[in-house]
Amino acid sequence: DAGVIQSPRHEVTEMGQEVTLRCKPISGHNSLFWYRQTMMRGLELLIYFNNNVPIDDSGMPEDRFSAKMPNASFSTLKIQPSEPRDSAVYFCASSLRDVGANVLTFGAGSRLTVL
């Protein structure tokens, strides 16, 4: 398996533009997580899905952020409109939920810069 695949790896955009980040989880994994990493706030859990259903989106900063998982192999995180304070590295992670541990496998991240 190629692991968790995120795209784009780098995105530079102007304030007010729409940004879409994409994630392909590991085949067979049934949970997917979106995190945001900044120097000031560290790694924040934005939202997570189980079997394509959003379970907890309490970490989503505001209505400008939305996430979808239309099927087991694809998820998007959208920011509309983007603002400079959204600049961060966004990580997607997937896991196989079972009765034991929930081990996350992370993608390489998408570095977003909003000018």
Next chain:
Amino acid sequence: AQSVTQLDSHVSVSEGTPVLLRCNYSSSYSPSLFWYVQHPNKGLQLLLKYTSAATLVKGINGFEAEFKKSETSFHLTKPSAHMSDAAEYFCVVSDKRTGGFKTIFGAGTRLFVKA
């Protein structure tokens, strides 16, 4: 409520000396606990995990951690630091809840290793 506190934002050791990175957690459930490592400009990699089996957990690269329920701690140790251990380390708690696992990261501890 679920939370993770990493007691040191930075730790500096000399090569060949022991490493101790401290972590305390809070959980209303029986949590799973993890340590992840992030090297500069890289993604996150699992070091080790605790899932209610043995309280002393061994991980990769000579790291280990001990789960102490009475102290709600999960400190990470290594007998002898290498230069390649310089990175940021995250303590993670994951609660099994209805619908999935909520997985929260600590603020991170940056480890510096001096020659």
